[in-house]
Amino acid sequence: MIIKLNKIAPELKPTIPDLITRPVGKELYSRVMVNLVHIHKGEVLLLDFEGYRVLDPSFIDEFIIRLIFKSRDDENHFYVKLAQISEIAAINIASVFKSYTAVNNIRLVVITESLIENNFFIGDLHPQERDIINYLMVNKTAIPMDIATFLEIDTARAETLLHSMHSMRTIRQLLEGNTVIYCPV
Amino acid sequence: MPSRNSLLLPDAFNDSYAFEEVLNLQTRLYSGKVECLDLSKLTFIEPYSMIGLLLLGRNYLRNTGEKLSLSNIPLAVHQYLYRMDFFKKCVFNMRESLDERFFLKRSPQSRSLVEITDIPNKERDSIRAISGAIAVFRKRARHLLKNWISDTNVDYFVTVISEICQNIYEHSLDSGFLSMQAYSYGTQQIVRLVISDSGIGIRESFALKSGINYDSPASLIEMALTTTISSKREFGYGLSQVNSIIEKLRGSIFIRSENASVSVMYNRKTGTATHSFRKNGLSLFPGTQISISLTG
Numbered sequence: 001m002i003i004k005l006n007k008i009a010p011e012l013k014p015t016i017p018d019l020i021t022r023p024v025g026k027e028l029y030s031r032v033m034v035n036l037v038h039i040h041k042g043e044v045l046l047l048d049f050e051g052y053r054v055l056d057p058s059f060i061d062e063f064i065i066r067l068i069f070k071s072r073d074d075e076n077h078f079y080v081k082l083a084q085i086s087e088i089a090a091i092n093i094a095s096v097f098k099s100y101t102a103v104n105n106i107r108l109v110v111i112t113e114s115l116i117e118n119n120f121f122i123g124d125l126h127p128q129e130r131d132i133i134n135y136l137m138v139n140k141t142a143i144p145m146d147i148a149t150f151l152e153i154d155t156a157r158a159e160t161l162l163h164s165m166h167s168m169r170t171i172r173q174l175l176e177g178n179t180v181i182y183c184p185v
Numbered sequence: 186m187p188s189r190n191s192l193l194l195p196d197a198f199n200d201s202y203a204f205e206e207v208l209n210l211q212t213r214l215y216s217g218k219v220e221c222l223d224l225s226k227l228t229f230i231e232p233y234s235m236i237g238l239l240l241l242g243r244n245y246l247r248n249t250g251e252k253l254s255l256s257n258i259p260l261a262v263h264q265y266l267y268r269m270d271f272f273k274k275c276v277f278n279m280r281e282s283l284d285e286r287f288f289l290k291r292s293p294q295s296r297s298l299v300e301i302t303d304i305p306n307k308e309r310d311s312i313r314a315i316s317g318a319i320a321v322f323r324k325r326a327r328h329l330l331k332n333w334i335s336d337t338n339v340d341y342f343v344t345v346i347s348e349i350c351q352n353i354y355e356h357s358l359d360s361g362f363l364s365m366q367a368y369s370y371g372t373q374q375i376v377r378l379v380i381s382d383s384g385i386g387i388r389e390s391f392a393l394k395s396g397i398n399y400d401s402p403a404s405l406i407e408m409a410l411t412t413t414i415s416s417k418r419e420f421g422y423g424l425s426q427v428n429s430i431i432e433k434l435r436g437s438i439f440i441r442s443e444n445a446s447v448s449v450m451y452n453r454k455t456g457t458a459t460h461s462f463r464k465n466g467l468s469l470f471p472g473t474q475i476s477i478s479l480t481g
Binding site: 018020021022023024053054056057058060061086087088092095096099102103 | 308309312315316319336337340341343344347348351355413422423425426429
């Protein structure tokens with residue numbers, strides 16, 4: 001599902017090119033939730049921020065962080081991906097995620113469509129997790145044994161890493177027959 | 186000639202530290218005899234002091250039901266206050282008006298400022314005001330940030346304006362004011378953003394929050410600035426994000442709330458030298474006043 005913020009946000013009359021304040025974040029979240037009724041389990045929600053520059057921390061807290069937690073619901077999980085994120089928006093998102101993690105010890109990471117500071121994500125991933133993201137970007141799919149071979153670790157460790165990354169919705173998990181395979185968001 | 190019931194204000198309107206001299210005069214102001222503030226000594230006034238004076242007058246009006254008068258305003262100060270829409274706030278009685286021929290032009294050349302803007306305490310009105318102030322800032326950013334101009338720096342300031350202004354309606358229970366100005370003082374080029382209110386202040390806003398321990402009001406201000414503590418939520422990002430932006434810009438931030446203040450001067454941060462200064466025991470002045478500066 002693709003949601004172009006510039007299609008739904010103008011009704012709230014925010015200051016173009018900025019998405020700022022808690023109330024605007026809350027209202028946009030409510031509007032996106034209406035559309036999310038139609039999202040399939042395991043589908044990618046692409047949030048397109050074309051035309052916007054500043055997303056302030058309050059907006060990020062009310063909109064992006066809430067969507068990330070929503071995506072982690074076991075019942076009807078989905079994957080959040082951000083497109084056309086400005087430099088300042090990426091800086092603010094990274095900063096808010098860092099603060100959130102420091103207080104709650106819960107890692108927040110979101111996948112991006114284009115490279116942000118040499119990564120296809122914003123947030124804090126460990127080096128092996130970054131390597132997995134990059135591996136999947138190139139190879140498109142992997143089973144735990146592929147990752148174990150790539151990272152030179154045992155399969156059980158690879159399974160743990162992949163499971164953890166899927167819990168954060170940073171990689172997709174598919175079932176093909178009896179085999180669990182992983183692919184990029 | 187100062188009148189019998191006038192209070193002569195010192196020439197202490199050139200920065201937030203000097204302005205403490207003016208705030209120290211509040212006891213005399215409320216002695217019951219002062220009707221007028223004599224500004225004849227002023228040689229210069231910058232945005233923090235200007236909004237401080239406005240809040241001083243508004244507090245007086247709220248506390249006594251009467252407006253103070255301003256008198257003997259030097260021409261340059263009078264022109265500046267007029268240009269910044271100071272008198273549109275209708276906080277003071279004016280003993281003398283400025284002749285139209287002395288009005289400063291509102292030309293593109295004088296766009297190195299954002300006039301005093303009300304930040305209301307109602308959510309919807311406030312968002313409209315914040316959006317309006319940001320729109321003005323974006324239009325004039327080339328002039329305001331001429332020595333620091335880049336898309337990223339403009340966006341940093343948008344984040345700062347948005348986050349601090351939201352604190353007014355979320356935490357202060359009062360309305361406030363915003364203003365911004367690029368100016369020269371001596372050999373320095375300065376751009377200063379000021380956002381102030383006269384609401385309940387940082388200490389009172391945390392009064393009902395459990396688990397926040399601090400040893401002085403200034404320590405609490407510093408915690409609000411450097412950590413993610415929040416009076417309303419589990420945690421907040423606003424001021425701590427503002428702090429990290431000011432650090433990136435190597436600017437300085439001054440926060441005063443009630444009787445304490447904190448200054449963090451990233452522009453003077455070198456090695457392990459102290460660049461953060463706390464002050465307690467200042468004259469009580471309600472609310473929270475914030476001044477952010479870039480100096481070059």
